[in-house]
Amino acid sequence: MRFNVAQLLKRATGSSRRYQMREGVEDLDLELVIREPLVGQIEMVRTVDGILVRGELTTALELRCDRCLEPLIQEVEFKIEEEFRPALDMSTGAQLPYDEEEMRIDEHHIIDLTELIRQSIFLALPMHPVCRLNCFGFCDRCGQNLNEGACDCSESMVDPRLEILRKLK
Ligand SMILES: [Zn+2]
Ligand SMILES: [Zn+2]
Structure with missing residues (x-):
């Protein structure tokens, strides 16, 4: 889930690009059993400070029913919206200061969405999944x-x- 945004960084504020995403993410996290590829659309918009990444994605995971403990397949839908800021100044090549919390565009102009998507999936999981309503x-x-x-x-x-x-x- 790595995107090279060197070209987009050179464009004017407000310029955007869309990507159709369909990617196997079985290895995303040891705690997650992901059963369907990640599918959806991502939009990247050049902002004053960096690039805003927006998207709507779906996948499906294997979870356990909270009541009977049988495995079940849970479809998970989630949105992402996060601004990534460059590690380097595009015009001077100088290292830019940043804080740890920030999502970064690395020095090769790559946006890596893996961590954002991993966190988003965890947030989208139901607290008490059930295999059927009347389990x-x-x-x-x-x-x-x-x-x-x-x-x-x-x-x-x-x-x-x-x-x-x-x-x-
Ligand atoms: Zn159940
Ligand atoms: Zn009994």
């Missing part, structure tokens, strides 16, 4: 996945007083 989860006594059927625990948890009534019938 029953699993029994906290025997561990049975209750979507696959009821376990015997629920019966043995019947109130003994009700059990007596049932026998009287």
